[in-house]
Amino acid sequence: MIPLATGIVSSVAADLGVSALQGITGKSTLTPKVDGPSFSEVLGQLTTDAVDTLKSSEATSIAAVQGKASVQQVVDQVMTAERTLQTAIAVRDKAVGAYQEISRMTI
Template identity: 35%
Template sequence: MSTMSIANNAYQMAAQLQQQAKAIEDPTPVREQVDFGQMVQSAVENVVDQGRVADAKAVGLIEGKTDVVDVVTAVAEAEVTLETMVAVRDRVISAYEEIMRMPI
């Protein structure tokens, strides 16, 4: 299974769980407007935060304050987050290109 399909499956499952949780909390369905720009900004901030955590853990390892396992885990989490962001970016670009090919 490729990273893109894993990320896509994870996103779909998270969306389904969120919808189920909302249905349990409020029986009357209310559509919320989602700001795409805000969603992208929060995703980029998440990637940056994961990178900073990995950097801090690496510095902690050099200083002797952090365990190697913590550093490897933080770097792996940052890598997965970045790969997910790249996969989403690729899908957005692909969708944009497909829309641009549509006849008016």
């Protein structure tokens, strides 16, 4: 390795908190720092929000049948529920596709 490249690797490694030799030996003890919620928590929250949106839309539709909500409110809620459902289906399709890709990998 050229001394300049070694200096660059060392400075980048120092910024990451890793020894430059770890990159050469292939042994790394670098663990990512996660400040936010986990992936499963995010999916759980999205699912809860989607169910709440669908329930709200249903409640607005029932209120309209009883004469307590306007047609505009019903249309807005139904459109929101439709977008939420389409998003949930798209996320599901991506998750299934990712699982299928992983299952095709050779070990």
